[in-house]
Amino acid sequence: MIELSWTYFFQIVNILILYLVLRRYLYKPVNDFIARRREHTEGMLKEANESYARAKELQQQAEAQLNEARREAQALIEQAVETGKTMAAEIAERARTEEAARRERLEREMEEAKNRALQELRQEVASLSVKVAEKILEQNLSPKAHTQLIESALERMDDTYVN
Amino acid sequence: MEFEIKTAFYLGGIPVTETVVNTWIIMAVLIAFALAAARRFTTAAPEDDLGTFGLLTEMVVDGMNRFIGSTMGEKAAAFGPYISTLFSFLLLANLSGLVGFRPPTADLNTTLAFASISFLLIQGTALRSKGIVGYFKSFFEPMFFLFPLNIVGELATPISLSFRLFGNILGGMIIMSLLYQVIPILIPAPLHIYFDIFSGILQAFIFTMLTMVFISSAD
Numbered sequence: 001m002i003e004l005s006w007t008y009f010f011q012i013v014n015i016l017i018l019y020l021v022l023r024r025y026l027y028k029p030v031n032d033f034i035a036r037r038r039e040h041t042e043g044m045l046k047e048a049n050e051s052y053a054r055a056k057e058l059q060q061q062a063e064a065q066l067n068e069a070r071r072e073a074q075a076l077i078e079q080a081v082e083t084g085k086t087m088a089a090e091i092a093e094r095a096r097t098e099e100a101a102r103r104e105r106l107e108r109e110m111e112e113a114k115n116r117a118l119q120e121l122r123q124e125v126a127s128l129s130v131k132v133a134e135k136i137l138e139q140n141l142s143p144k145a146h147t148q149l150i151e152s153a154l155e156r157m158d159d160t161y162v163n
Numbered sequence: 164m165e166f167e168i169k170t171a172f173y174l175g176g177i178p179v180t181e182t183v184v185n186t187w188i189i190m191a192v193l194i195a196f197a198l199a200a201a202r203r204f205t206t207a208a209p210e211d212d213l214g215t216f217g218l219l220t221e222m223v224v225d226g227m228n229r230f231i232g233s234t235m236g237e238k239a240a241a242f243g244p245y246i247s248t249l250f251s252f253l254l255l256a257n258l259s260g261l262v263g264f265r266p267p268t269a270d271l272n273t274t275l276a277f278a279s280i281s282f283l284l285i286q287g288t289a290l291r292s293k294g295i296v297g298y299f300k301s302f303f304e305p306m307f308f309l310f311p312l313n314i315v316g317e318l319a320t321p322i323s324l325s326f327r328l329f330g331n332i333l334g335g336m337i338i339m340s341l342l343y344q345v346i347p348i349l350i351p352a353p354l355h356i357y358f359d360i361f362s363g364i365l366q367a368f369i370f371t372m373l374t375m376v377f378i379s380s381a382d
């Protein structure tokens with residue numbers, strides 16, 4: 001019990017064997033696993049942080065683009081309104097011009113028609129006069145009566161058509 | 164005297180005592196545990212579920228790593244496995260009295276064997292960090308005539324380590340045996356909690372803790 005014996009050497013060998021076996025089959029695998037998992041976890045954490053930063057950056061970019069798009073849309077709307085106003089003014093102006101031109105042309109046509117009618121009337125009167133003259137001649141009128149008749153006819157004609 | 168260690172058998176003329184046989188049984192338990200546990204750790208991917216047993220194993224190993232790391236610092240990586248082995252063995256050896264074994268630590272041969280290894284580790288660490296010249300010079304410091312005292316001081320370490328553990332466990336064992344002869348029921352139960360569980364865990368802790376502290380301060 002207190003005296004030293006072979007047991008001393010047995011126990012030294014025993015603890016060394018136990019140490020080698022436990023180191024090989026317990027501490028090494030477990031510690032390797034812990035290290036492996038720590039590495040894995042740190043890797044994942046790093047990856048997550050990177051992803052988060054990238055997502056944030058992308059979000060900022062998207063917001064910037066959205067703002068840009070809004071500004072462009074606003075500009076386009078304003079431009080369209082401006083164009084619309086200009087076009088309306090142009091259309092109105094053109095309509096006014098065309099209206100004036102049309103009126104002028106109509107007046108001119110009316111004038112022409114009137115003149116042409118007058119012209120035709122004159123010719124008609126002249127031929128009528130000849131026919132009247134022929135009629136009178138057929139009834140053997142005196143030259144005096146003849147002249148008187150023509151003149152009165154012409155006078156009446158002038159009264160009716162010229163005025 | 165009935166506390167004498169019985170010789171179990173002879174191995175080619177060399178007596179193999181009860182202490183050695185019990186040590187082998189405890190070793191077998193620890194090795195079986197290690198083999199059962201290690202399989203899942205060698206093949207497991209980092210994200211795999213280890214199961215309750217695996218988690219428990221990891222908790223024990225990692226807990227010891229942390230504890231050794233907090234005591235020994237950077238030397239923990241090199242000494243961790245031996246210190247863990249020592250603590251695991253001492254713990255089971257001291258607690259083996261609970262299941263009716265004669266604790267292997269109630270034999271000076273066992274405790275002196277472990278203390279000798281601790282002594283070698285302490286001296287080895289000192290030799291390594293101080294160099295051969297510095298190591299031998301340290302025995303003559305602070306004055307050369309203190310050399311004998313320094314030698315005694317160094318040799319006292321394994322002796323105090325081994326006798327403290329041996330004495331505590333043997334003492335507890337003797338007290339419990341005497342108690343069983345007087346009152347065999349009820350009363351021994353709470354005393355087992357003190358002599359086997361409390362004292363056993365404490366002494367295993369003290370032995371490993373002192374080994375770690377001496378190795379650390381050998382620099």
